[in-house]
Amino acid sequence: VKKPNIGIIGGTGGIGRWFADFFQKEGYAVHISGRRLGPSYPELVEKCAVVIVSVPIKVTSQVIRQVGPLMPEESLLTDLTSFKEKPVKAMLKFSRSEVIGLHPLFGPRIKSITGHGMVICPARGEKWLPWIKNIFLKHKAAVIETNPRQHDKWMALVQGLNHLNTITMGLVLDRSGLNLKELETYSTPMFRTKMDIIKQLFGRESRLYSEIITENPHIHRILQDYGETLSGLKQIIRRKDSQRLQKMIDNTKLFSKETEQQ
Ligand SMILES: NC(=O)c1ccc[n+]([C@@H]2O[C@H](COP(=O)([O-])OP(=O)(O)OC[C@H]3O[C@@H](n4cnc5c(N)ncnc54)[C@H](OP(=O)(O)O)[C@@H]3O)[C@@H](O)[C@H]2O)c1
Numbered sequence: 001v002k003k004p005n006i007g008i009i010g011g012t013g014g015i016g017r018w019f020a021d022f023f024q025k026e027g028y029a030v031h032i033s034g035r036r037l038g039p040s041y042p043e044l045v046e047k048c049a050v051v052i053v054s055v056p057i058k059v060t061s062q063v064i065r066q067v068g069p070l071m072p073e074e075s076l077l078t079d080l081t082s083f084k085e086k087p088v089k090a091m092l093k094f095s096r097s098e099v100i101g102l103h104p105l106f107g108p109r110i111k112s113i114t115g116h117g118m119v120i121c122p123a124r125g126e127k128w129l130p131w132i133k134n135i136f137l138k139h140k141a142a143v144i145e146t147n148p149r150q151h152d153k154w155m156a157l158v159q160g161l162n163h164l165n166t167i168t169m170g171l172v173l174d175r176s177g178l179n180l181k182e183l184e185t186y187s188t189p190m191f192r193t194k195m196d197i198i199k200q201l202f203g204r205e206s207r208l209y210s211e212i213i214t215e216n217p218h219i220h221r222i223l224q225d226y227g228e229t230l231s232g233l234k235q236i237i238r239r240k241d242s243q244r245l246q247k248m249i250d251n252t253k254l255f256s257k258e259t260e261q262q
Contacts, residue, residue: 003028004048005028007032007048007050008031008032008033009033009051009063010053010056011030011031011033015104015108019052019054022113041070045067045070050076051067051071051077051078052080053079057081057083057212058215060079060086061087064077064090064094065090068090068093068097069094073097074098075098076100076127076128076132077095077098078100079091082103082155082212083151083155083216084101084121084148085149085217087101092124097125098124098128099125100120100129101151102132103155113140115141117141119144120132120133120146121147156218156219156222157222159212159213160218163212166198166201170202233245236248
């Protein structure tokens with residue numbers, strides 16, 4: 001594949017901006033657009049053989065619906081959305097081009113892609129897949145090739161459950177009417193680690209995290225398990241049944257003896 005021009009819709013901010021810099025450093029001509037800035041979609045498609053959609057989750061399908069029909073068959077339409085099933089389906093439906101779903105498992109604050117996860121969901125065509133894969137492999141990213149459904153199932157845990165848990169703890173802390181300064185004096189190392197995570201989530205990108213939780217198609221199962229687990233724990237704690245609680249922890253298969261020895 002000859003070096004294509006790359007268009008990033010949503011390249012004016014967030015992770016799209018990060019990938020604009022990344023591809024520019026790789027020697028590609030990158031054209032970015034946002035709501036107010038940059039070329040129109042027909043102009044972008046005219047200039048770029050590769051178009052990357054990197055807009056807020058809620059507007060992703062709508063943007064794909066607009067740009068998809070403009071993409072020629074030999075071009076590549078791809079996206080960076082945190083979910084894959086819905087955007088990949090939309091890209092397949094609204095374009096005739098090659099389609100690959102991408103999900104970087106990192107945010108725009110990282111310095112280098114090396115060692116970070118990069119999910120690739122090949123969906124239509126074979127011409128562009130080696131090209132995009134090799135760019136990430138060249139930088140020693142941890143490339144994971146999978147299908148959209150499997151990806152979204154993992155994300156229900158890695159992001160849905162994870163952030164739900166962080167938000168719950170943050171909201172409970174807020175309800176307690178605590179004085180953060182005073183709390184800090186009493187904090188333990190484990191608490192400080194958790195507070196750092198809560199700070200990250202409550203401090204910025206609350207829209208992204210809210211969408212990541214509410215838009216995941218598999219989150220309802222997680223919510224069900226979360227609720228049932230909490231109800232079970234409530235009963236045990238009310239009975240002051242520490243032995244039962246300990247048994248529950250010990251009986252999990254999460255960290256088996258073998259895992260510990262590795
Ligand atoms: N941030 C992350 O850590 C991260 C990591 C992995 C994947 N993602 C995924 O990347 C995508 C973008 O997330 P983000 O956090 O980078 O969002 P963001 O910081 O809010 O940036 C969104 C970009 O989309 C543009 N935009 C907003 N509404 C638009 C619209 N209606 N039409 C066209 N462009 C629009 C914005 O440009 P203007 O403001 O100039 O209009 C901006 O360039 C999401 O699908 C998210 O799931 C994000």
